[in-house]
Amino acid sequence: MTDLRAYLIAGEPYYRPVGDEVQVFDAAYKHRLPVMLKGPTGCGKTRFLEYMAWKLQRPLITVAAHEDMTAADLVGRFLLAPGQTVWHDGPLTLAVRGGGICYIDEIVEARQDTTVVIHPLTDARRMLPLEKKNELVPAHADFQLAISYNPGYQSAVKDLKESTKQRFVGIDFFYPSAAIEAEIVARESGVDAATAATLVQIGQRSRHLRGQGLEEGASTRMLIHAGRLTLAGLALSAAAQAAIVLPLTDDADLREALGAAIAACLG
C-alpha cells in the first residue's frame, strides 16, 4: 500500500472563500470529478487546493508542469539499480495508487501530447495504464485530479486540447472584491486594516493597466509581499515600488505612471 502520509497537510491553511468554490469542489469531490481552477496568477488557486486537501484530509501531490515535461515525468519510469531495473512511480501514479489529490499546476505549460495521459483517469474508466510496465492501475477510491491554468497566458500554441478541457469541472478564480482582498492581505501579511485597504487600492490601479502594457496587474500575493515589507519597516511607497512596480514592468513610462497612481493612493 502506497503511503502518502508525508503529503498530508498538517495545519489548516488560511483560505478566505470568495464565492461558492468550496461547495463546488466538495460536490465534485463527492463524485470524484476532476476539477480545473482558472484564474490569473497569485489569486489563490494553489492555496485553495491546499485548503481543500486539508479539509478533505487527503494527501496533496503537486506537479508544476513545464515545457519539457514528458509523460514519464508524470507516470513514472524504470530506473537502474545494481544489476536490475526498478520501476519508480511518478507523482501521478503515486496519487492514483494512494488515493491522493494530484494537482497539476499551470497545465498548459506542458505539451499537449503529455497531458493526454490523464485522459483514462478522468472519465468513467478511472484507471492509469502504465504502458512500459504493462500494468493497469485502477484509481484509489479517494483519488482526485485537479489542474490549474491561467487563461491570460493563452495563445494559439498554449491551450488545452478540447478533449482534455471537456473532462473537467471548472472553478473560476479572480481577484476578490476590495473588502475581502483587504481582509486577506491584512491576515496574510499582518498589516493593519487601513494599510491593507490602501494596498488593495494600489493593486487595483495596476490591474487597470492590464493590456495597456502590463500583461497582468498586481496579484494578491504581490500585495501581501508589499504588506510584509512595510511591517519590516519600509515606507508604504517604497514597499509598493519594490514589491509591485519593479517586478511588474521594465517600461519606464509605465513605471512612472504607475508610481504616480500609487502616490495618489497614499495619504
Place this chain on the structure above:
Amino acid sequence: MLADTSAAGRLAAALRPRPALAALYQQAWSAMEDENAAEAWAGHVLVLLNANAGATCLTTLLRLRAPAAVLAQTAAFTTDICRHAGAAAAVTCLETWDRLRVAGLWPGFVLVAQCAPECVAGLAANAAAVVQAVGGGGFADFAALGLKAAGRDKARRAAFFALNDPLARRALAQGEGSGFAIQERRLKLFGTALWGRIPALRPLPAAEGRPPPRRTSMSDGVVLLPDTYPGVPPAAQAALYRAAVAHALAHLMAGAPRQKIGTLKPLQLALAGVIEDARVEALMLRRFPGLRHLWAPYHVAQPEGGTAPALLARLSRALFDPAYEDNHGFIAKGRALVAAADPFDPEACRRIGGLLGNDLGQARVQFNARTHVVEPAYRDDGLGLWDFGDKAEAPTEMIDLMVEAARVRQEAGDDGRTEQGPPETAARARAVAAPQPDSVLLARYPEWDRTQGIDRPDWTAVRAVPAVMGDIRRLDAALDSVPDLRRRVARLVRAAKPGRPQRLKRQPDGMDLDIDAVLDAEIAREAGEMQGERVYRSTALQTRDLAAVVLVDVSESTRTGGVLDIERVAVTLLAEAMAGLGDPFALMAFASDGRDQVRLTRIKDFAEPFAPPARARLAGLTPGLSTRLGAALRHAGAELAGVRSFRRLVLVLTDGEPSDIDVPDPRDLVEDSRRAVLGLRARGIDAFGVVLGTGGAENAARMFGRSGYVALRRLEDLPARLSDLYFRLSRR
C-alpha cells in the same frame, strides 16, 4: 618711436584719422579689465574696421559695455554678419543684442546673414518675441527652421521671419518643445490606472490669431490639454500635466451632466466652476488622498487682493486647503455654503455660484470673462460644465467664448489622428487633411536636419497611394524563365521549415541523459547485445520567429535598364519563400515628391496571403519620382512595431542614392536615412539594404552600416541573391 604691434596699438593707429571713433575706442578700452580679452576684442574690431563696416556700425559696437570676452565675441559675430549682410544689418543685430542681451541670438543671426542676408533685419525686429517663446537656446534653431522650410522661396522666407508664416507661428506656439507630446503616453497610463478606463487626451491646438491655450478644456469626455504650459520650466511640466489630468479625471469620475446656463452671469458661471471644481476634487480626494500633494503646490493664492480673479483664486484655495486662513467675508461665506451643500449634488454649484456672484455684483467687483484665466493652472477652463444650447438666455460674451471653444474643439476632434503611430514621441504620427484626393495621409515623421543636428518634428508626410493592378501573366512568365532559381529557393524553404523547439532524443551528446535510452542501453548490455552510445537528450532551436517588411524603391531611377522589372521578379521569389516559411511579411513600394508627398504603395499586408491580388499589385508598379528613404524606413518601422516577433527586419531594395526635389544636398537624406536606420535598430528592428549597381555603395555603407548592406554589381544577380540573403539574415 617703434610701432606698437599689438592689435590694440594697430587699432589705435588705424583710428587716428577718425577722432570721434578714436575717442570712443579709448573709452571702451579703459572700461575693460581683462587685458587678454581686450586685446582679442581689439583684434576683432580691427578686422571689422578693415571690412569697411562704416562709422555707424563701429560706433554702435564701441559704445557697448560688457565684459571684454563677451565684447570680443560680439565683435567677431558682427564682423561675420557685416561681411554677409552688410553694415546696416550688423547694426540692427548689435542693437537687438544690446536690448535683449541673450547670447543665443548670435548663432541665429549669423546663420541667417549667411543664407538669407535680406532677412536679418526682419528676424532682428522679431527677436524679442522669438526669444520669449522659444528661449535663447531655441533662437538659432528657429532661424534654421525658417531657412529650411522656405528653401529658395524668398517671399516665404521673408514671411517666416516676419512671423507671418503659419509654420513660424506654430513653432513659436510650441515654445520649447511640445510638453504634451512628451508626456502623452505617461498621462494616458496614469489616467487609466486611476480611472480604470482609458481617458481621451488630445492636444489643444492654438486657434489662429489668439494666444495659445493655457488651460485644459473638457468637452463631452474628451480632455484637451495645452501643447505646452508657457512659462513653466520643462522640468515642472510633467507634474503640472499630471495634476491637470487628475483634475480632469475628477470631473469625469464625478460624471455630472452639462447644466443649462439659464440666467447666470459670466462671474456667476466662473464662481460655479470653482465650486464644482472643489466638489469633484473633494470626492476624488476621498478615493485618492495622495492627489492632495499633487494639487497643493498650485494653490498659491494669499489672503489679499479684491479683484475678481484674486477672489476666485482665494476661494479656490480656501475650498481646497482647510488650513488656509482667509477672513474675507466672501471667502468665509463661500466656505460655509459649500460645507452645507451635498457633495454628491452637481447642481449645488449653480446655486452657490449664483449667490456668491450676487454678493460680488453688489460689491461692484468687475469681471472680464474674455481675459479671465482660471487659477490654479492645473484646472480646466470650466466651459465643459455648461450647456450653451439655450443661446437666447446666455450672455453674449459667453456665447462668443463658447463658439470659439467649440471651434477649437472641432479642430481638435476632427483631426482623425492615427492611433497606430509609432510609440516614440519624436515620431508621433499626426494626421492632417490630405491635399490630394488619391492619397491618404498615413503618418507624419520627423526628419534629421544634418546642418543643425536636430530632428525636425513632423517634417515628412507619408501617404498611402492606391496600387495599380498589373498583368500577373507577365510576371509569371518572367518567373517561369528562371525555373532553376525557383526550385533552389523552394529547397531552401524546405530545409528551413519551421517547427516547434524540438526535443531530440537518443543523441550522441547533450545536456542531460535520455533516461529511456540509458535504460535500453543498460538492458542491451546486460543481455550481451551491442549497446548504443546515444543516451543523451538535447533540444534544437528550429523556431522561426521573424517578421519582415520589404521596401521596394520605385523612384524614377529604377526605370533605366529595367531595374524595376528585375526587382519585381526578385521580390516575387522572396515573397514566395517567406510565405513558404510562414514568416509574416509586408511588401511596400515607395517614392517621393517633396517632403509632403512620401508616397507608399501597399503591395501586401502582414495579414494578407501572397495571392493573386498582391501579385497583381506588384506587377502594376511603375517607376517615377524620387527616393526619400528615411521617411519610408520610419514608416516600415512603425508598421513592424505592431508585429510581435522575436526578430523584425526591414529589407530595402534601392539604388542607394536618396534624393528628393526639395533637398538640394543629397547628403541630408543620406544622414537622415542613417538616423532612421539607427532609430529602427534602437527599437530592435534590423534594417538591411540591398543596393543595386555600385554607385550607391558608399552611401549604403553610411546609411546601413558596413555590414548592413550588399551591393549587387550585376543586376541579373538580384533574384538569386535576394532570397539567399534573406535566408542568411533570418538565421542570424
